Amino acid sequence: MTRRRWIADTWDEATASIAGNQAAHLIRVLRAQPGMEFDIVAGGRVWHSVLAGISGDEVRFNLIAEVEAEPALPVTLLLSVFKFDRMEWAIEKVTELGADCVVPILARRSDKHLVQAAAARTERWRRLAREASKQSRRSDVLRVEDPEQLRTAIRRSENALRLVLAEQERSTTLHRALTEALAAAGDEVPPILLAVGPEGGWTAEEEGLFDAENWKPVSLGPRILRAETAAITALAVAAALLE
Ligand code: SAH
Numbered sequence: 574m575t576r577r578r579w580i581a582d583t584w585d586e587a588t589a590s591i592a593g594n595q596a597a598h599l600i601r602v603l604r605a606q607p608g609m610e611f612d613i614v615a616g617g618r619v620w621h622s623v624l625a626g627i628s629g630d631e632v633r634f635n636l637i638a639e640v641e642a643e644p645a646l647p648v649t650l651l652l653s654v655f656k657f658d659r660m661e662w663a664i665e666k667v668t669e670l671g672a673d674c675v676v677p678i679l680a681r682r683s684d685k686h687l688v689q690a691a692a693a694r695t696e697r698w699r700r701l702a703r704e705a706s707k708q709s710r711r712s713d714v715l716r717v718e719d720p721e722q723l724r725t726a727i728r729r730s731e732n733a734l735r736l737v738l739a740e741q742e743r744s745t746t747l748h749r750a751l752t753e754a755l756a757a758a759g760d761e762v763p764p765i766l767l768a769v770g771p772e773g774g775w776t777a778e779e780e781g782l783f784d785a786e787n788w789k790p791v792s793l794g795p796r797i798l799r800a801e802t803a804a805i806t807a808l809a810v811a812a813a814l815l816e
Contacts, residue, residue: 584615617713642712645673653680653771663801668705668715670808677720682773691720733764739790747791
């Protein structure tokens with residue numbers, strides 16, 4: 574049976590509760606009643622739950638039993654800031670595809686106004702990720718980190734498999750780089766970092782930074798994709814190989 578799913582705002586080992594928009598929807602639209610059954614996502618785990626009570630704008634649940642759930646893919650996407658409507662679309666889709674985390678990147682060719690507005694947008698991106706996580710029945714919520722300068726982000730997770738999507742790359746495809754790395758890693762799948770450039774692409778200086786930090790440039794094929802298409806395709810390739 575498919576139960577409707579809510580993402581807990583607070584929880585302990587036996588109970589959870591939701592507030593805000595989720596609770597308002599449950600109370601007013603779905604006419605919440607004690608005894609109704611739901612799945613509750615709490616701390617990366619999913620619980621078969623029963624509605625225990627409503628107080629004001631908060632709904633409380635008793636957690637009955639853990640439901641088996643698939644973890645996110647171990648993929649962090651460094652997503653350069655580009656036109657917000659397209660970027661939002663990319664965040665929604667990579668959430669559906671199972672990415673673990675998105676780091677918005679302030680790249681040299683990211684539009685100046687968008688760079689200035691990025692920090693204030695982050696809450697909206699988090700809300701979107703939360704909605705998309707719920708809709709796609711994830712057991713966890715995709716994390717959206719605070720925007721970072723490329724120079725800082727590039728030094729993340731030295732032990733991860735770090736791949737930069739680059740349209741000029743001809744010899745190594747993302748598919749091949751991942752296949753080889755996974756074969757070499759055996760059972761232990763390493764964390765994977767994927768970096769996607771802005772609409773104008775990476776500058777030569779940025780390519781030099783990636784190079785100096787030993788990121789591997791990889792291709793998604795001979796055609797130039799828009800940044801959002803590149804992000805979604807990269808996640809789909811990773812999902813196909815990891816799942
Ligand atoms: N410089 C390009 C457009 C960049 S596309 C131009 O205007 O001609 C935006 C980003 O998508 C790139 O920085 C890269 O990260 C990714 N991308 C697009 N097509 C790609 C491809 N075929 N292979 C790998 N990455 C690609």
